[in-house]
Amino acid sequence: MDKRVIICGGPDIEARTRAYLQLVGRRRVSVASRIGEFSEAIVDVRGGLASKRLIPSWQRRECTVISNGPPARTLAQSQELLNRGNLLLTLPSLYDHRYQLLQKQVAEGAVGDVITVRLIRLLPMQSPLWDSIVLTYGLDPLAALQALGGSVARIMVREQNLRRRRSDTLFAVGRFKSGAIFYLELSAAYPDDCHSERIEVVGTKGLLEYNSDLDRALRLTTAEGSTLYNALYEPSLLRMLREYLRCVDDPSMVDEHRDRAQTALELLFRAIDSAQAHEPR
Amino acid sequence: MLPLRMAAIDYSSGHQYPYTQAMLQLPMVEFVALADADPERRNQAEAFIRRFGAGVAAYEDYRDLLARDDVDAVVICSPNADHHRMTLDAARARKHVLCDKPLSIATAQADDMIRECKEQGVLLGTACPCRFAPVMWEMKRRVTAGQIGQILSLSATSRFRSTLTGWFIEPERSGGGCVCDRIVHALDLCRWFSGREPVEVYAEAATLARPQLSVEDVATLIITFEGGLIGTIDPSWNRPPHWTRCGDVTLRILGTQGVIEGDMTGQAISCTTDTTRWLSYSESMEYYLLKNFAESILAGRPPLVTGWDGRMGVATTEAAYESVRSHRPEPVDH
Secondary structure (H helix, E strand, O other): OOOOOEEEEEOOOOOHHHHHHHHOOHHEEEEEEOOOOOOOEEEEEEHHHHHOOOOOHHHHOOOOEOOOOEEEEEEEEHHHHHHHHOEEEEHHHOOHHHHHHHHHHHOOOOOOOOOEEEEEEEEEEOOOHHHHHHHOOHHHHHHHHHHHOOOOEEEEEEEOOOOOOOOOOEEEEEEEOOOEEEEEEEEEEEOOOOOOEEEEEEEEEEEEEEEEEOOOOOEEEEEEEEEEEOOOOOOOHHHHHHHHHHHOOOOHHHHHHHHHHHHHHHHHHHHHHHHHOOOOO | OOEEEEEEEEOOOOOHHHHHHHHHHHEEEEOOOOOOOOOHHHHHHHHHHHHHOOOOOOEEOEEEEEEEEEEEOEEEEEEEEEEEHHHHHHOOOOOOOEOOOOOOOOOHHHHHHHHHHHHEEEEEEEEEEHHHOOOOOOOOHHOOOOOOOOOOEHHHHHEOOOOOOOHHHHHHHHHHHHHHHHHHHHHHHHHHHHOOOOEEEEEEEEEEOOOOOOOOEEEEEEEEEHHOOEEEEEOOOOOOOOOOEEEEEEEEEEEEOOOEEOOOOOOEEEEOOOOEEEEEEEHHHHHHHHHHHHHHHHHHHOOEEEEEHHHHHHHHHHHHHHHHHOOEEEEOOO
């Protein structure tokens, strides 16, 4: 794999630029000042839907596209682009050590059958908001929610613009197909130094919790007592991009990512629909 | 000033013990009697009172207690389904009533209770003590002082261990499970802080922590308050049995200029604007609730948590149950 990496789509790209420099070296990484016609490259596009208008063109020109958020305005359009095969969606939580620890503990039955999942992600006001909160930041937590609790049977969403011109806060309540209840709160309206992630998975036998405000450990509480796991690890973005770069060499690996992206996209557009209809979906 | 003569009716709920203790300790209150139909609970209550060097008359039938002329006010901590009947009886006996939360198991009953107390010229208070937790006072002081600006959203939890037994899990006596039992605390705080009434509820609820129960034990609600303000409440009975705290009442309020977060049972406040501060407290909210109720009777003014406050908890609970059935947002009866 020796395609060059082009990062484009707006500000706030420092983290991914650092990750790419670490993964492929300085000579192959460039930052595009504006969206353009790229060929035979890995295009990492960040920003709103306007930044993604050329995704079909890039795909035709033998690019591998890594899209932050949904690639198109509708589920059908997004699915069509995904099915072309050289499109990956950024879902860093799925590569996050904390979530992987949580998933492992849940899969091994550490807390018994999952009964409730709470995921709260509070971002500062300066966080970029390309579109609505759900379009800008919704895909990853919705994917994480499903990674912890399985498929979603029903979701009810309320979106609000509390402090910004666009909707900056989302409250969601729903049920997994397993019957378990979930709560998701996502906001980009918090004070400047607030950057908080809280995850709680409660099962019939115990409780898993992570609160970035308190410490960096994942706490498992069962009848045997409490156990702390180190949850601070290699940055999830780096882990995800390393995996995605392997997909460029081995396109067959894209299928697995496509399935997860499809599932997350479906829930994202149901969430949007619910917020607009003021009814669960 | 003569002391206020108070009595306790029913010890089915453990809440009666801290209220009894407050009645024994408050200088303006004389604790004169108790009633409980169950001899074992009655004996336990008497033993508890003896620890304070006191002794009071104990009745099997609460109506005998109500017949006494030297009782000015009663605290009722019976199973929820009995709140309505006992409050009406007490009001008709011209006793002021402090009734445990939830005020009743139906909004129509709560309306009855408010009306009867008004007609009889007695005060009705709801024993919903979270406003009296020092953590919440301090939060309220900071919010009122404008530290976080205008309130934009409220996120609350009011959870409990998955260990409740007895009448709490018998729907005909409790009126429901965790939704009925727990949202009243968080809702009361949300209403108190925001000064707004709930207008609509969307709720999910299920029986999952202990599937053998005949009431729900996990739930989550999205509540729309007047003016479109949104609050969320998790009232689940899903804390592990060996959870180190009795319960869990937390409230996070986002404002136009900051965010403030209080953990009532953890007794900590985090207020983030330019800096973060942590404060700790260790005082009894039940003591202050009882004190406020007694002072209100003596001063002839409404208590801080009125019958209407309790009634709105019941009305919101009813809307939540309706939403669980319909899978739609449901209006709250005002």
